[in-house]
Amino acid sequence: MSTITWKYASPQHFYPLAGKMIPWFLALTLVFGAVGLWLGLFVAPTDAQQGQGYRIIFVHVAASWMSMFLYVVMAFWAGVGLGFNTRLSSMMASAIAPTGAMFAFLSLWTGALWGKPMWGTWWVWDARLTSELILFFLYLGFIALQAAIDDTRRADKAGAIIALVGVVNVPIIYFSVMWWNTLHQGASVSLTKGSSMAHTMLLGMLLMALCFWMYSIVMTLLRVRAIMLERERHTEWVARLQEVQS
Amino acid sequence: MIWNSPGEFFAMGGYGLYVWGSFGVCLLALIIEPLLLAKRRTEVLRSLRRELSIKEETR
Numbered sequence: 001m002s003t004i005t006w007k008y009a010s011p012q013h014f015y016p017l018a019g020k021m022i023p024w025f026l027a028l029t030l031v032f033g034a035v036g037l038w039l040g041l042f043v044a045p046t047d048a049q050q051g052q053g054y055r056i057i058f059v060h061v062a063a064s065w066m067s068m069f070l071y072v073v074m075a076f077w078a079g080v081g082l083g084f085n086t087r088l089s090s091m092m093a094s095a096i097a098p099t100g101a102m103f104a105f106l107s108l109w110t111g112a113l114w115g116k117p118m119w120g121t122w123w124v125w126d127a128r129l130t131s132e133l134i135l136f137f138l139y140l141g142f143i144a145l146q147a148a149i150d151d152t153r154r155a156d157k158a159g160a161i162i163a164l165v166g167v168v169n170v171p172i173i174y175f176s177v178m179w180w181n182t183l184h185q186g187a188s189v190s191l192t193k194g195s196s197m198a199h200t201m202l203l204g205m206l207l208m209a210l211c212f213w214m215y216s217i218v219m220t221l222l223r224v225r226a227i228m229l230e231r232e233r234h235t236e237w238v239a240r241l242q243e244v245q246s
Numbered sequence: 247m248i249w250n251s252p253g254e255f256f257a258m259g260g261y262g263l264y265v266w267g268s269f270g271v272c273l274l275a276l277i278i279e280p281l282l283l284a285k286r287r288t289e290v291l292r293s294l295r296r297e298l299s300i301k302e303e304t305r
Contacts, residue, residue, distance in 0.1 A: 008287075045248055056268045063272065102275055110268040113269035117264050215276060222283045229290045233297070244294045 009088050011228045013069035013238040017223040025221070029214040036068035036207030057201070058115040063106040063206040066216055068170050070100035074142070077169040078160035086158060088224075090233065093163060094146060095224035099216050101139035119183055128184035131169060138166035147220055152231060208238045 008014050040058035046056040081090030111129065123129065142162050149155035167212040177184055203208040232238050249255040258265040 042248065046259065051261060053261035053264060055258065055261075055265050056287075059268050099279065102279060105277060109271055113268045117261055149298050150305045178265045219279055219283065222280065222287070226283065226290055228288045229287070229294065233294060239296065239298060243291055244298060 009086055011088055011091065012231055014088055015225060015228050018225050022218055022221050025214050025217045028065075028092065029211055029218060030212035032214060035212050036204055039200055039207060041203035044204050050118060053114070053117050056110050058204055058208045059176060060110040060114055060226050061205055062212045063103045064109060064132065065109050065209050067100055067104035067132070070096050070103060070216055071135060071139070071170055072167060074100055075163040078156070078163040081156055082160035090160070090222070091224050091227045093159065095220045095227055097139055097143050098223065099219045101136060101143065103212065103216075104132065105134035106137055124183050126182040126184060128173065128182050130172040131176050134169055135173060138162065138169060146208035194244055199227045
């Protein structure tokens with residue numbers, strides 16, 4: 001087991017494996033997305049309080065979850081890269097960041113579009129919204145810092161420090177609705193109500209989260225393959241690749 | 247199925263702008279990102295092929 005793990009820890013062996021994994025995760029993205037959208041837009045009934053406006057939940061919650069989850073995964077790989085000096089780990093962290101930033105943006109965007117009709121405002125400086133905005137800036141900071149340093153090893157190290165320091169923000173986002181009195185509702189995903197409506201809503205939401213998760217894997221694998229080619233451009237294994245030869 | 251007509255579906259009970267503004271931008275982002283990545287891959291492969299051909303010419 002450990003020899004297999006170490007084998008795929010090298011870009012040379014992970015590159016073709018990632019290529020083989022992409023179509024499978026893409027298929028899962030499309031299946032989860034199709035069923036999730038069907039449930040969310042056509043099956044889940046109208047909300048008693050928010051009418052049809054609540055349907056934003058199906059993209060808002062999934063995007064918010066992914067923005068936090070991807071940050072933790074990014075910080076993990078950045079930390080492994082920092083600690084063990086493994087090239088692939090740092091490449092994974094760099095590959096995750098833009099997709100995480102995009103989900104943080106989508107979380108804020110859909111949140112604003114949900115806040116306007118329900119709270120009467122696009123934005124408030126409350127704990128949940130502000131900490132999510134900080135998450136977005138942490139992603140941008142990570143990306144900008146790495147882009148500003150020419151030496152990739154130093155860029156990886158600097159990025160890892162920002163990623164690891166910023167990870168404290170994730171539990172703050174998660175618990176913000178409990179720790180502070182905020183406008184944002186708590187994690188009240190109607191598990192307790194037990195009605196059929198709550199079930200289709202919850203199922204649709206989980207499927208959309210799975211869709212975004214699988215999508216993130218596809219994007220990370222696509223990006224890490226591009227990063228491998230860029231960073232290892234002078235190596236023998238890159239020169240021997242079919243797609244470079246032809 | 248909870249909708250009686252396509253019009254009702256698109257109106258989203260008066261929340262159309264907010265609901266479609268959310269779903270639309272998400273869909274757009276999820277389409278643009280893979281396109282940008284495909285472009286990035288094409289570019290790096292092109293420059294790698296160019297480097298390789300220069301190397302072979304000078305050999």
